[in-house]
Amino acid sequence: MKKYRCLIVDDEDLIIRSLEQFFGFHTDRYELVGKAYSGKEAIDAALQLKPDIILTDIVMPGMNGIEMIDTLKGKLPSTVFIILTAYSDFDYAKQAIRMNVKDYIVKVPLSEDDIFQALDRAAQTLHEIEVKEAELRKLNTSRLENMYRFRRQIVTELLQGDMHPNQLSRHCDDLKVAPDLKEYCCVLIELDDYAGFKKRYDQADQSVIRYGMLNVAEETLGSRGSGFVCEVKDNLIFGIVTLPFMESASRLNAQCMELGRELIDNIQKYMKQIVHVSFSLKHQSWDTMVSAYRKALLQLQDAYYFAGEGQVFVSGPHSAAKPGEGEAQIKEWFQEIIRRLAPETKSEELKGILSRIAFQALEHRIPEQKMTGLINQFMGDIKQKVSVWKLLPEPLLILHEDRIKFDGQWKRVIAYMDECLSQRQAPARSEISKAKQYIEENIALRLTLDEVAEYVSLVPSYFSTLFKKVENENFVDYVNRRKIEKAVALLKEKDYSNLQLSQLVGIQNERYFCTLFKHFFGLPPQKFRKTYL
DSSP: OOOEEEEEEOSOHHHHHHHHHHHHTOTTTEEEEEEESSHHHHHHHHHHHOOSEEEEESOOSSSOHHHHHHHHHHHOTTOEEEEEEOGGGHHHHHHHHHTTOOEEEEBTTBOHHHHHHHHHHHHHHHHHHHHHHHHHHHHHHHHHHHHHHHHHHHHHHHHHTSSOGGGGGGGHHHHTOOSSOOEEEEEEEEESOHHHHHHHSOHHHHHHHHHHHHHHHHHHHHHHSEEEEEEEETTEEEEEEEOSOOSSHHHHHHHHHHHHHHHHHHHHHHHOOOEEEEEOOOEESGGGHHHHHHHHHHHHGGGGGOOSSOOEEOSSOSOSSOTTTTHHHHHHHHHHHHHHOOTTOOGGGGHHHHHHHHHHHHHHTOOHHHHHHHHHHHHHHHHHHHTTTBOOOOOOOOOGGGTOOHHHHHHHHHHHHHHHHTTOSSHIIIIIHHHHHHHHHTTTSOOOHHHHHHHTTBOHHHHHHHHHHHHSSOHHHHHHHHHHHHHHHHHHHSOOOHHHHHHHTTOOOHHHHHHHHHHHHSSOHHHHHHHHO
């Protein structure tokens, strides 16, 4: 049950104490948040406390209750007033009721039933107001959502060439946009980490946040000029904005920078999302909207190299680099890394080349799609080279649709290389030791080279060669020797039969077990026990 906040106002201390006692018995529904002894004091308290209900006397020294109500009505439109009156004040009561005061109570004598009934009527009024406001908000939200969806549909058709700009005029009223588009800039707002956004929020929350971003963006544009916004993709908001001073290119750029920073700050403040913003050059008429969009989108490409902090990109040369410049050098460095990969290669030996590649990509602003392709190809080449000696998971390809920034992609590259070269510094000591431990723990099972190689993530042929190099004994001989040594240890504990021993050490054929035993110790198991144990 909702609890309503109440303020009491009366210049008589006895009435104040009586009302305080009443509220002390009804704390489950009505909370007394303050009291005042004059109209002026009540105004200060009400503006600070913002109560739902005010119970006030009429006749008080200085400012009377009617004047107080008249002052507060405009400032606290949702507050309900109940007046306390003596019989001689009835003319005042009628005046207050004409001011839409909800109720009045005769305070001589002061009846608890009258107070409770008046408060319940006030609470009912507040509930009805809340229901109506909620319905109105829902209706307005529904209309706004429909308008944004319609805008997305129409603008997308325009950008894709499915609708001619001349056809737009018949939709302008529904879209709430101007039919004649004068000077304007196209503005694009892109989520910084769209892949992370999809992981952090479920589908419903994503829709709520994107809708909130549209509202914040449109209000921010409206505070500096005129225009509208809509989504063109789930991670991209398109907007048109006309600013006050567009005749000067330098002044326009400065305005765009200020507006861009405000968009970034407001969306981060209210929606907790980091975005990047780009602006096109100045354009005129709906006919040039596609061109404006493409130029703003070109500006936005550089956001690929910025993660974690919103950036504003304004009109100007996209990049001083020529198309393709820097890519050839990056390819060459990637190939050098592939050539240098070997089982004994240390990660640190390649960090210098990787740093040069990252700097080259940033310096030349290699477009996202091209750089993503180069990275995916490089990780595929790593997999192919390293798989000769080590079993590896498939590299996690970077999908262009996820809009992972360069920083995030590069971390994947480093992590994958580290995984490929992990424990390469001492392969004999680490992987062979791990294999021997596995053999000891599973000595009672039938062990194969393929099984143990897979356990230590090595290709079987390479594992076999490495095992013999480290142990000076091939894998099969080592496993057989350890099984027979285990059988000897068992014989020391108990007089097992040959069949029991063979089963306990994972050799199913008793005759083969005895042959192996004699090969290593010169005697069959039982004779060995009698002779030496």
